[in-house]
Amino acid sequence: MNMPNDTRSRSVDVVVIGAGFAGVYAVHRLSSRGLSVRGFEAGSDVGGTWYWNRYPGARCDVESLDYSFGFSDKIQQNWDWGHRYSFQPSIHQYISYVADETGARSLIEFETSVVSQSYDAQTQHWTVKTDKGELITCRYCVMATGNLTAPLYPDMTGLDTYAGEKYHSSRWPKEPTDFTGKRVAIFGTGASGVQIIPEVAKEASKLYVFQRTANFSLPARNRPLTSAEIETVRKHYPELRDKARQHVFGIHSTPEPTRSVLELSEEETIEQFEKFWEIGGSLTFQMAFTDFMRDERANKRLADFVRSKIRQTVNDRKTAEALCPNDHPIGAKRICIDTGYFETYNLPQVELINLRERPVVRITPKGIETKEGLLEVDVIIFATGFDAITGAVTRIDITGRNGLKLAQKWSERPAAYMGIAVANFPNMFVITGPGSPSVKSNMVTSIEQHVELIDDIIGYMQKHGLGAVDADEEAENDWVDYVNEVANKTLFVKSDSWYNGANVPGKARNFVPFVGGVNTYRLALEAMMQNNLKGFIKEPLINQS
């Protein structure tokens, strides 16, 4: 074992790549085991998603009292959440506090990206290279690279010639932006666009929203938390965290559904949905009934209800129709939650451009040319999403056994055994990787689960004198088949979305997250551990002296 926690060392036990929730906890947890750990982070601070996505209006769509770590009672007792759904600055402050409180920050090198890593089977070690040219050897690589990290920019003719300001939602500057009096165009009406649009509309003299696909969005009804709510949760954190761990989505605030919406009459359904609409949030709806994602008739009830709300809210009929999603079941793309999104289209300065009818011909130095002429703008905002789940991993040049490249392996199907280990890439662990609940769960619960699993696997290896563990290819294939089988029984597969890679030109089409639930997944992981790392090939430690 190397010198514990020596950040100057060129050889450590573990390299952790990324310093969001996953990286910070992994650094803390594995260094607490006595391993020497070094973290690398491209940004200048911890936070990951909550460091990069600092656009106006950025907030979480999971409730604050759920979206937090349970591993330290001191941390959960000390932290004060302000709102039902936290804003980006508050989540960023929280993860900074966790990094300081645990001491993880001192083991992380910032503004340093890992560019490549390769495995040497003779030594059972990885060699990791950073963009500063440094080489680090380590036994374990933990990919805490995040699921929504690698931003996508549209490939538009003439984009390079544009002379105005350009922003991507996920690469927002640290300095405050001010769009007062400016003509702004925004591309993208996913979760990020839906949050940005009402904020920018308050400042801009003109806002053009370029929409390719209309999205379902529900009101967040965000509000400050009361001290009584906070105190109740504080008192019961241990039970609530346990409840979250056993919950299909990994949350404690909303119990699991037990009945079908089809048991209700049409009138009862509307009455119930109206109540949920007032409560706000998307899980309020999604956790109420068992069959929204399993039965097209159930799904249509909710989709029709939301479409009727859009028509009631948006004054201009043509705009309202264009905003009504009609090409995918509700929930098959992530449902947005918003604050005044549809209402924004009633403002005189806001104009929706339906790209299906009015595509972009080219970008010019002055603005955006559609077939109906040039729209001059001072600012273009891209809220065009990510090469999700796999993108942040495959953008690193990763070489496993026998020269196998991870990007090549995943070009056909992004396979990982139990969503965490990739065959032929021994001792490399992908936190919330493909085939784990990841983005179809409360990310913080899933991150804790994976970090603790990695810690347990390493503990097992140390106890049994193992130098490497590698996912068995057959076990990996069986797991991916199972993930697909579970998804194919749902309506999640009935859309072109970033869940299945459809948003990235040329990317393999596979439904990537495990949608069988955090609870089911937990049982599978426990069975794997109880069966002595079933599905892993175990190699004894090669003595290097």
Ligand code: NA7
């Ligand atoms: P999303 O959900 O991937 O949304 C991206 C949006 O950008 C979506 O509306 C896309 O339309 C649109 N898009 C992408 N490329 C283009 C081009 N070339 N032209 C026009 N419009 C385009 O990313 P977000 O950042 O909003 O949210 C990601 C997740 O973060 C979210 O689900 C939460 O979990 C948090 P499309 O639907 O592909 O037609």
